[in-house]
Amino acid sequence: MSTTAPTAPASGAGPAARTPAGLPGVLPLSLVRAGVELRQFWRERDAVVFVFAYPILMLAIFATVFGGQDQGTEVAEIGFAQYFLPGMVATGVVLTSFQSLAISIAVERDDGTLRRLRATPLPSSAYFGGKVLLTLATSVVQTALLLAVAALVYDVPMPSDAGRWATFAWVFVLGTATGTVCGVAFSSLPRSGRSASAVVTPVVLVLQFVSGVFFAFFALPAWMQTLASVFPLKWIAQGMRSVFLPADMAALETSGSWQHLATAGVLAVWLIVGLVVGVRTFRWRRRDDG
Template sequence: MNTAAIGWDRTILELKMYFREKEAVFFSFVFPILMLSMFATIFGDQFGNEEQSGVNAARFFLPGMVAAGVMLTSFQSMALSVAVERDDGTLKRLRSTPMPPVAYFLGKVGLVAVTSLAQFVLLILIAKVGFGVQLPTSAGNWVTFLWVFLLGVATGTVLGIAYSSMASSSRSVGAIVIAPTLVLQFISGVYFAFTDLPDWLKQVASVFPLKWIAQGMRSVFFPDDWQTQEMAGVWEHGRTALVLAVWLVAGLLLCARTFRWTKRGTT
């Protein structure tokens, strides 16, 4: 079998193992869907009718939930799962088999791609059917969604794999992964309007990928005149692509330099 075929088999296996872990499915897959439904229900009256304001509560929170979903299913899931597999010896056993190492990473990428896409489909179905959100009709908007989504998934995946090496054991990985993930969600325009944050906090958020994924998604799902509420007054597609690409390259370099098949102190 060639590497691509083995990678596909690994993807199927990864998906089966993923959906057996109820906690992982909830926090990385179901959580953004529940948050969108909750925010749309709680804040629905504050946004009024979409025909008058242009954006109802569900439409307002949808881009942030999509961005959070990308981050959770890529960065957080990878950091947690790879650290656990390293700690329990799974990676060491896999490394000793004839399976090409690339096939392992292809399986992880396939897992993230499938779960992220499935989560997005559920999000927009709930937004459209449950809360009457007007979805984009322009092909250009969907092209923007595609490249932001793919860059976000790729960046989050490689950064998650690289970040997994920071954990000394599987028992400590949760704290060092979930805490910064939550902080980034709060300062990147996921749960609050980005314009409501202090300027210095906006600058901090702008260093990290999540802010740019969320901004890219807002450019897809918000009316075009809402771009005046961004920091630069425009959607900044070029800068979004640049920042995500830089983080993607940085993540690949970190993976190459820091990835370990065994726990620290073992061979």
């Protein structure tokens, strides 16, 4: 029978849930674990290229393709690169947090890494802390590169007032946190590491298409806008649009405003749901590894 953490003392959850005597605290151990995670990440050259290059490539492709099509005069007036930039920032956050974690944790469970870590004195909180720090570090670098390319190559104007950057900061942090906990929770769904990508990737692709990442959100059918409003990606993208687009573009949103309070509320709800589901369903062993 598979075990869950931290509610299964028989699997060693008790010792792993707290720092044993003589070991550093959870934060130092999380930093050490983050260092291990980062070194492993940089060794996966293909993953590094994908994480950092994907949003930039998608911005270039969609800005070029849709630049010659009718997506609305409002979008044409500000430039297609500027309009699609918020969606690329949002999808980068979701890819780095939700998708990458859901797949990598499923693989680590399948190859026995999680089972071996569970047998060590490392607290489970330090393991998850390392994952959080890895996600935050890669998300920051990925987003910085994307913004630099947008500004230098496509002449996308960056916000000039502190208020917009403050909005960017809380949407980025809350969106990354939400994607991270949801990725941890979702990692228990794939039955094996081999099937993880096939289970997780389609979910992200569908959300990208309905959340205004690849198309102007106001041009999508009403039912699709309603469906997207249930999930975090739409709200992260909308929050980022409020940062990088002119204030009068808020009139194109469903409610005619940027809905910052609703953005924070929906992301907070998903953060809590992800935490609850993750705590109750996370498995350290494969389903067939009793």
